[in-house]
Amino acid sequence: MSTAEDFEAIRKDLIDELCQEENSNASHVALPQKSSGSKDRMCVHLRVRPFTEAEVAQNESQDCVSIENSTSVILKQPQISLGSRYSDRGIGQIAQCFTFTHVYGPETKQVEVFGAVKPLIEDVLNGQNCLVFTYGVTNAGKTYTFQGPDNDMGILPRSLSVLFKSIEGKIYRNMNIKPQRCTDFSRLTEMQVKEEEAIKKSVLHLFKESDQYNESCRHSSLDASEGGSSLKSFGSLGDFAEELKHAEQVAVTGADRIRFSVWVSFCEIYNEALYDLLDLASYKCQKRKALRFAQDAKGNTYVKDLRWIQVSSAEEAYKILKQGRKQQSIASTKINNLSSRSHCTFSVRILHVKNGGLHVTRVTEMSLCDLAGSERNTKTKNAGERLKEAGNINTSLLILGKCINALRHNQISK
Incomplete structure (x- = not known):
């Protein structure tokens, strides 16, 4: 089982998502699974959804997520992001590789994703x-x-x-x-x-x-x-x-x-x-x-x-x-x-x-x-009650990231 650098990559993804530009067509399914060792590990399955007709019509960048194989993806910054603009000025574009238990592409059927849950x-x-x-x-x-x-x-x-x-x-x-x-x-x-x-x-x-x-x-x-x-x-x-x-x-x-x-x-x-x-x-x-x-x-x-x-x-x-x-x-x-x-x-x-x-x-x-x-107000344009909801949602997900980091710390601690 791939550990995604244990929980570090998971933690970084959870926290960074709340404050950095991130692609919006990927979702995670997380579930516990026993590894070959003596300790339990958390499995993280990544599903990349297809672009909607509206996103295609708006020329949303479609090369942010590149599936390398059944367990890895390459993430690149969207063209409209600050990092992408820096790369246009001669600074190298930042790309990160993330490893998951399994990666499902846009063509994946519901029954295939369920296959990861059935053993539970x-x-x-x-x-x-x-x-x-x-x-x-x-x-x-x-x-x-x-x-x-x-x-x-x-x-x-x-x-x-x-x-x-x-x-x-x-x-x-x-x-x-x-x-x-x-x-x-x-x-x-x-x-x-x-x-x-x-x-x-x-x-x-x-x-x-x-x-x-x-x-x-x-x-x-x-x-x-x-x-x-x-x-x-x-x-x-x-x-x-x-x-x-x-x-x-x-x-x-x-x-x-x-x-x-x-x-x-x-x-x-x-x-x-x-x-x-x-x-x-x-x-x-x-x-x-x-x-x-x-x-x-x-x-x-x-x-x-x-x-x-x-x-x-x-x-x-x-x-x-x-x-x-x-x-x-x-x-x-x-x-x-x-x-x-x-x-x-x-x-x-x-x-x-x-x-x-x-x-x-x-x-x-x-x-x-x-x-x-998680939501970014620059995209959702939330106000009033919706903005209050988004703030509570983002805060709770930030805490979730800290919880996962604590799990990782407890696993590697003596």
């Missing part, structure tokens, strides 16, 4: 915790890679389909045990089980109502359209059902004796405040309640009062994901019509149970984070 699903089903997050400048294609449109699904929906395909027939459907705090679980009374069932039913009912409304809108648009032009997807389950048909399985050890109780949560960090995207109160036009972090007795950090919903199928998990997405903070900027204004995390927590639920052997979690993109 096997890990989480066999007892490990896993984290995947997307990083890049605004409009780099992070959310497309992460969630994708309904007709070309991204990492998250594909992960759900493979996960449930792998534990088909081994799902523990009873809600009498539930994740608690960071790595614990609690046993629920009969009354508490009914409350959990009611919450789940309410969220799924909200999705059903919105899905029916979107279907009616879709048919109305079809009736009014001429020439059969393609329409934007409105969130139908048809594409996901098709994805399930072709989903692969991963190996699960000891599955003959183990059943899996699967719970999901969905939250976002917006303007330095943490919100539950599955909070039913916010769907009723009530003010959203900000959550807070807490620590358990072992010092592990978790989100206090975050809602976890039990799911018994990939379809249920996908419906909850789609419903939560309606609550995400999204706005239009000059360079991105659907810009994520928050960092969101969809988590899948799995209780490994045996003896009919009498014994929980372990609790594992797979967290999938879609980070908001």
Whole structure:
């Protein structure tokens, strides 16, 4: 595995991006992976998206990123940058080589990128915790890679389909045990089980109502359209059902004796405040309640009062994901019509149970984070609330760079 000079290149890229000119059509997918040594390493996969029609029309420089091979790229400064102007005066143009775990070119399909994540699903089903997050400048294609449109699904929906395909027939459907705090679980009374069932039913009912409304809108648009032009997807389950048909399985050890109780949560960090995207109160036009972090007795950090919903199928998990997405903070900027204004995390927590639920052997979690993109106001022309959002986004990403640098320091320190 390529270490990208351990974490130094990653750290430099994260921090420098906030203050230097940088190409806007590359996004990162970062995930942990075990190396051949004794220490864990972070894998960083780079995906270079194709230029949009608008960027081509504006003569955006297309030679900033040059793919050398499957693990390396050469970055050159844009022609309009200060460094490029210096090179025109006789000073040599600055070019940097960066090494990644893998580099995906503009022609890469969603299913190919998902291939980097699929081994982690096997890990989480066999007892490990896993984290995947997307990083890049605004409009780099992070959310497309992460969630994708309904007709070309991204990492998250594909992960759900493979996960449930792998534990088909081994799902523990009873809600009498539930994740608690960071790595614990609690046993629920009969009354508490009914409350959990009611919450789940309410969220799924909200999705059903919105899905029916979107279907009616879709048919109305079809009736009014001429020439059969393609329409934007409105969130139908048809594409996901098709994805399930072709989903692969991963190996699960000891599955003959183990059943899996699967719970999901969905939250976002917006303007330095943490919100539950599955909070039913916010769907009723009530003010959203900000959550807070807490620590358990072992010092592990978790989100206090975050809602976890039990799911018994990939379809249920996908419906909850789609419903939560309606609550995400999204706005239009000059360079991105659907810009994520928050960092969101969809988590899948799995209780490994045996003896009919009498014994929980372990609790594992797979967290999938879609980070908001760093922004330069000279390009976005943000003002007011958008400018405040951008400042908070950039600050949090700067802190992320420092965190990664600390991880690197801890790895090389005695």
